């Protein structure tokens with residue numbers, strides 16, 4: 048940490064007004080304060096004509112926020128399920144602008160964050176990207192190949208702060224404690240703890256590293272800390288949420304959508320996740 | 328060690344310049360990777376920086392280059408080709424190294440680093456299979472586990488190299504996503520690295536990817552250019568060639584070659600030849616320097632073939648090693664600064680170059696450097712004035728391409 052004050056660790060943090068945070072973080076903090084475990088499903092934008100209905104279904108089934116993937120041709124943090132979904136969405140014409148504009152029409156009472164790769168952001172331009180998100184009412188952005196150092200160097204950070212785009216940073220099992228503190232301080236919305244060494248995709252059980260990741264995050268910050276990558280079933284979600292504030296579930300939902308599932312399928316799966324988290 | 332040295336010792340020039348800041352070559356380069364990989368890249372950067380200035384490391388590396396890889400490679404004067412083209416053509420003979428291409432220079436250095444970092448496994452991407460074979464070779468030599476990712480299309484067109492890798496004990500994973508060529512092999516190698524980074528080193532095969540790879544691979548290939556500069560001066564009574572030409576896929580043989588001249592010989596014109604595929608006008612090519620736009624892919628900011636949204640396009644080339652829609656960041660910077668020029672040769676011109684070198688000099692080049700020969704044959708007396716002295720890096724030999732060319736050319 049190079050002299051960057053961590054507002055979440057400062058003694059005054061608890062007395063800050065909620066408006067200090069953007070809509071994504073505000074909502075997640077409120078829900079957490081209600082004693083609720085947080086659920087953030089991931090949906091590939093542009094995957095089928097009814098993908099916005101899928102987003103609405105997730106909201107109706109109890110999501111606390113929703114991640115919308117903007118498909119990229121070379122998603123290096125994604126396993127085969129999300130690769131396939133991205134390719135399918137691209138094949139039927141999804142573009143960054145179309146996904147953002149369609150998401151704007153979702154009209155859900157749940158904060159949205161896009162998840163995409165930096166090349167698409169760089170191509171739109173930092174300003175235009177952030178303006179487009181704001182105009183669409185999208186609160187946050189997750190850009191897994193834009194790590195902390197590059198985020199600060201290239202001017203993205205300034206644009207995001209200027210336009211109040213809450214940019215969620217990822218922490219990994221390999222992240223050092225020193226970097227972890229920096230990531231927690233700089234992240235907005237929540238901190239995304241990568242639960243295992245690997246890319247997105249379903250796993251048969253929760254990785255041992257998930258618990259450790261959750262514990263480290265909870266120790267490092269009071270910003271909402273969610274675990275994601277590899278969390279595949281309601282049981283795994285509950286298990287992961289026990290050591291963090293909540294979970295992100297992507298491939299398990301997207302696989303159902305790829306297997307010709309639509310909004311109904313999404314709604315019932317997200318409801319199952321919700322129930323498991325509420326019962327935990 | 329098995330193979331005999333060629334007699335001369337391998338001389339390593341002092342380390343070359345480092346990129347600035349977080350791996351920047353001008354506005355290009357950088358380290359755009361998932362957080363999971365950051366500590367490994369930081370460690371690799373630190374280890375390489377120390378090792379590259381460490382006499383013991385350099386001696387061991389130079390010893391491997393001499394006694395295992397068979398360096399130094401000669402510079403061959405091409406009398407009949409020179410007469411045909413009205414030029415004086417010299418070839419830097421990387422085709423004569425063990426495993427048959429310049430790729431071995433890089434992997435021997437990275438294998439030493441892998442051992443130094445206490446890792447026991449290497450993974451690699453490969454296009455033509457030359458880097459995969461070189462990596463599998465170094466893995467066998469050092470007793471490392473080895474997995475090579477190769478586009479399914481390339482597995483098909485480079486069957487001989489797939490077999491060689493397996494013979495050397497490597498696992499070859501065909502990649503079916505995207506265009507099923509080099510770009511997709513890099514994607515899958517990166518994904519595998521995210522999962523195995525604690526035990527595994529990613530032995531990247533060109534001057535691309537996240538920092539420190541573009542710098543490190545250039546340094547491990549600069550022996551090509553440094554040797555060639557000295558050899559040329561010996562042949563040319565102390566003079567330098569006027570043109571130095573190499574083919575550009577990711578750009579490692581070209582960058583290694585250029586490194587020997589770029590600062591030492593400011594008057595030497597550096598020319599990189601990219602895959603023109605079916606012709607630039609068709610849109611089916613691999614010419615990232617010529618037709619690419621800035622972007623951030625595979626961990627680096629550089630030039631890539633992309634659509635207007637930033638979706639990466641598929642490259643097209645007869646040669647698997649040049650079939651890549653991007654290029655290393657130092658080339659992007661050399662091009663931006665006008666220090667090097669980038670040209671293209673089509674599939675047909677590469678095949679013509681392949682045949683020309685075989686017929687005039689008895690040297691069968693790999694299809695990748697055949698692009699450089701093909702371009703030179705086209706431009707002799709035009710962009711390259713009659714009477715010029717030209718050094719071309721012959722990055723590899725053509726055995727791997729024989730089956731593919733036999734099909735294309737038929738009965739000779």
Ligand SMILES: Cc1ncc(COP(=O)(O)O)c(C=O)c1O
Pocket residue numbers: 428429454455456457458532533534574575576577578579580581647648649693695696722723724
């Ligand atoms: C013989 C040969 N030359 C050139 C290349 C292209 O790579 P680079 O541009 O990194 O030298 C390859 C890659 O497979 C190759 O095998």
